[in-house]
Amino acid sequence: MAKVKSVFENEAALCAAFIAGLPDDWTAYAETAGFDILLMRHADGAQIGVEAKMTLNAKVLLQAAEGLYASRGNGERAAPDFRAALVPHGAAGVEMKAIARYLGIAVVEVQSQASRDEEEKAFAERYGIGYRRAHRNEKPIFMPELPALAKYDWREEWADHCPAERCKVPDYVPDVAAGASGPSQLSEWKIKAIKICIVLERRGFVTPADFKHVKIDRKRWLDMRWLTHAEERGRYIPGRSPLNLRAAHPVNYGQVEADFDKWKPAEPEAFKPMAALL
Template identity: 50%
Template sequence: MSEKAKFRSEAELCATFISQLPEGWTAYPETAGFDILLSRDADGAQVGIEAKLVLNAKVIEQAVPHDNWWHADGEQPDFRAALVPWGCAGGLSGVCGLLGITVIQMASKELYQSWYEGSRRKMRPELPKVGMSTWEERDWRDWCPAKRCTLPDYIPDVTAGASAPVQLSDWKIRAIKLVVLLDRRGYVTRADFKHLQLDPGRWIYSGRWLVHGAVKGQFVRCNETPDFRTQHPVNFEQIAADFEKWSPVQIRADHLATPEHQERML
């Protein structure tokens, strides 16, 4: 198996990898500073992955932790890996081994189908299992983090490995909630910013994403209001569906939009 897999971009490489994940793993694209953050369903163990079309110093630098020693108790994944096409690991794979970075080689569909059925492998090495054997530990170094990376409440509907990645950050989720509330009620107030733990300054002062409404203390849409629905179509609908879980208690009884705002919700 000395052939090389070919992918047009890191995004295609990541998409192929995610599509071939074994059962028991959940992929979070563009999360916690990684192209892909994997979470093992059985125990929550995490693998932080950076992808490149060839194993080079850049991807190794991205995969290693950057925090200084006084941040050693910060959030980190259990395992770290560099994802490259099959046959593109090169001599730097040995350096990665010394650094505790696993090199995952991913086969393309064309390369996989060209192999004899008995020798086919989608990726190597396999992802770490619960209670790894001594042999499996050769491929994966457990970094034993003090705290694992915080996972978003929703799996980001973004492209992993994109050249200009869009992230579903915690701030973005809270901002989407504000826009959902704005669409349902027609306006938001400072109390809504406080409830969602958002700084109103970015919205009504420096950013001017909202403007004053007809009633004092109310803020409404304008041409500069961010279009999070287009940016995150799946996550936007998921967050909107959970309205009763996160919305302010005092407005849940009358959260239905007025007729002039019904069209925006559709």
């Protein structure tokens, strides 16, 4: 039977289908550490850096391999254990797959729902409805499967690059679409900036002590006119162009806000309720 090529609208749709089919023991961090997707295995923290393209070409292999050899020897830097190029099912040529293997990059092919339905229909017509149901339940949405802990058969497809240090992942799973054009990344700086915005919303002003507590520089906030000086010395209020991170990261903003009691700065003495000062 002929191989059915999967069709996705764009790379974001390809990434979404892949993430939806991930095993429960992996978490996907979209647009993290320079990759379209950074996967992390819960059991041991092993990571896979994933770059997505609509076809397997030299560009996606270069992206997936970026920094691979810079992570070895002197000047080692954080890197994932494994590297992968993510493409639609049927979009990987034999020659490019061979090059990927030489580079130690796994080629993961994702099958769209439309192609799965078409393939299952063909199986049903040939073998009967019972085979179709079994095929639907057993066949994974992407191949090869991710490397499993304490198993070694994955070594045929996955090369462990053994970095000295793994990539740092954010405290919250980014609420952004992987593979989207011009993505908004949830960086460590942005999480700190969200905290400043939350304090500003709740109190109406922020202080130099708040920036010190959150460990973020306030100079950029003033230069960009996100904040301006209040009449009272040592306080900043919203500026001409306030930063709106709630709109950019609605889910993450709510998560950081829910954790307010865990990270909140101390209130300025003059701002504390009178009962607290007695």
